[in-house]
Amino acid sequence: MMENDIFKALADPTRRAILEKLSSGEMNASxxxxxxxxxxxxxxxxxxxxxxxxxxQEERHGRFVNYQVNPDGLVFIAQWxxxxxxxxxxxxxxxxxxxxxMDQ
Amino acid sequence: MMENDIFKALADPTRRAILEKLSSGEMNASxxxxxxxxxxxxxxxxxxxxxxxxxxQEERHGRFVNYQVNPDGLVFIAQWxxxxxxxxxxxxxxxxxxxxxMDQ
DNA sequence: ACAACACATAAGCAGATACTTATGTGATTC
DNA sequence: GAATCACATAAGTATCTGCTTATGTGTTGT
Numbered sequence: 001m002m003e004n005d006i007f008k009a010l011a012d013p014t015r016r017a018i019l020e021k022l023s024s025g026e027m028n029a030s031x032x033x034x035x036x037x038x039x040x041x042x043x044x045x046x047x048x049x050x051x052x053x054x055x056x057q058e059e060r061h062g063r064f065v066n067y068q069v070n071p072d073g074l075v076f077i078a079q080w081x082x083x084x085x086x087x088x089x090x091x092x093x094x095x096x097x098x099x100x101x102m103d104q
Numbered sequence: 105m106m107e108n109d110i111f112k113a114l115a116d117p118t119r120r121a122i123l124e125k126l127s128s129g130e131m132n133a134s135x136x137x138x139x140x141x142x143x144x145x146x147x148x149x150x151x152x153x154x155x156x157x158x159x160x161q162e163e164r165h166g167r168f169v170n171y172q173v174n175p176d177g178l179v180f181i182a183q184w185x186x187x188x189x190x191x192x193x194x195x196x197x198x199x200x201x202x203x204x205x206m207d208q
Numbered sequence: 209a210c211a212a213c214a215c216a217t218a219a220g221c222a223g224a225t226a227c228t229t230a231t232g233t234g235a236t237t238c
Numbered sequence: 239g240a241a242t243c244a245c246a247t248a249a250g251t252a253t254c255t256g257c258t259t260a261t262g263t264g265t266t267g268t
Contacts, residue, residue: 042256084173132244134245
């Protein structure tokens, strides 16, 4: 199931850190490791999970694989959030109408 | 950490189902169990996790405890999502400005 | 062709997680 | 005030998760 894959993927702090790194531009797996104290296999495994959740996309360039944010998973979460619109604080109430637009 | 508590709490499908039940109105723990095939202790444990993530609020009424959605955790996720605004598909681009308003 | 490189996969393991049964706690009812 | 009810907590356990080390696969450079 899509929903479960996404939330499980985001449950791990290392994977959220990877996503955040990618938010500033696409990067290959080695570049992602820099300053992260994580082994090469661990990174590879995390990227597999993120790809399965449609949170990242990969693109091969020779022997490098560039990863970038995939909006699909994130859009799903935004849509999931709309189920709770009516409970949001009033000061963010203006968001409601726009979130509605996302329902197509 | 707040962020980790929220994402870990949402990683479990049963807890997401509980949240969704609460989205249609406040309910006590026994009412939440109806039609869910979950033991009483399991429900109690899940509600503890959801409360720790500020995704639900409790309110005692005699020997019943009413639970309701707590927007705090959900608002946090919406704010977290804004980090990836620039990767959203164009057709949802209109949302960008509004999400920005949430940054205060 | 071979060595070096970037990354993926396999297998094993320690710790985390979600369940279970049993029992505890506080409120209500008779 | 004793029984019942709604819920919480404790302790044990099977499964899941994320790591490790070892090895495999495909690409590049010489």
